[in-house]
Amino acid sequence: MPRPETESVVGWAIDAVRAMDVVEPLIVDLCTGSGAIALAMAQEVPRSRVHAVELSADALKWTRKNVEGSRVELRQGDARDAFPELDGQVDLVISNPPYIPLTEWEYVAPEARDYDPELALFSGEDGLDLIRSIERTAHRLLRPGGVVVVEHADTQGGLVPWIFTEERGWADAADHPDLNNRPRFATARKALP
Numbered sequence: 326m327p328r329p330e331t332e333s334v335v336g337w338a339i340d341a342v343r344a345m346d347v348v349e350p351l352i353v354d355l356c357t358g359s360g361a362i363a364l365a366m367a368q369e370v371p372r373s374r375v376h377a378v379e380l381s382a383d384a385l386k387w388t389r390k391n392v393e394g395s396r397v398e399l400r401q402g403d404a405r406d407a408f409p410e411l412d413g414q415v416d417l418v419i420s421n422p423p424y425i426p427l428t429e430w431e432y433v434a435p436e437a438r439d440y441d442p443e444l445a446l447f448s449g450e451d452g453l454d455l456i457r458s459i460e461r462t463a464h465r466l467l468r469p470g471g472v473v474v475v476e477h478a479d480t481q482g483g484l485v486p487w488i489f490t491e492e493r494g495w496a497d498a499a500d501h502p503d504l505n506n507r508p509r510f511a512t513a514r515k516a517l518p
């Protein structure tokens with residue numbers, strides 16, 4: 326199962342895909358890590374086709390075991406240029422990427438800081454480097470009307486929806502709380518032409 330913070334992200338995504346009324350929804354999970362999000366989507370949206378990408382070879386050893394026997398198509402690669410063959414076709418892009426600002430290194434819980442790889446935690450000075458790249462990847466992958474959902478730190482709720490602007494081809498950008506009512510994930514819809 327995803328972490329409790331991520332559960333609300335996955336719950337929102339499941340509802341969004343079900344509401345689309347697409348027979349075999351195409352779903353992409355960027356930065357899949359253990360594969361928990363991709364597996365939850367495949368399980369809860371029975372006829373979905375789920376593709377997942379992860380950069381770390383070390384993480385992938387476990388991910389491969391986790392997704393064995395499931396419908397998740399796993400690939401090693403970079404979220405920034407992943408799945409060019411799916412451009413313009415995807416119904417939903419979901420991601421729980423690294424998002425901790427490097428400036429907050431000293432405040433991160435020691436059990437995470439000392440044992441989780443840096444690649445899984447940090448993303449530039451303000452923590453938003455990869456989310457900015459995911460915005461471009463999601464826009465490339467989604468069909469018009471498709472949606473993106475991205476988890477972020479509880480301090481970033483006022484920032485992330487502003488990455489998904491109308492000028493960059495998005496509509497309905499919004500932020501949402503987690504189960505503890507803390508700002509936790511942003512969503513947006515790829516604008517229709």
Ligand SMILES: C[S@@+](CC[C@H](N)C(=O)[O-])C[C@H]1O[C@@H](n2cnc3c(N)ncnc32)[C@H](O)[C@@H]1O
Pocket residue numbers: 327328331355356357358359360361362378379380381384402403404405420421422423424444445446455
């Ligand atoms: C915060 S962890 C989240 C893992 C998983 N999505 C989850 O919710 O449990 C972020 C993951 O992103 C991966 N990652 C970091 N940069 C990446 C990139 N450029 N492309 C693909 N994966 C990346 C890390 O290796 C790590 O597994």
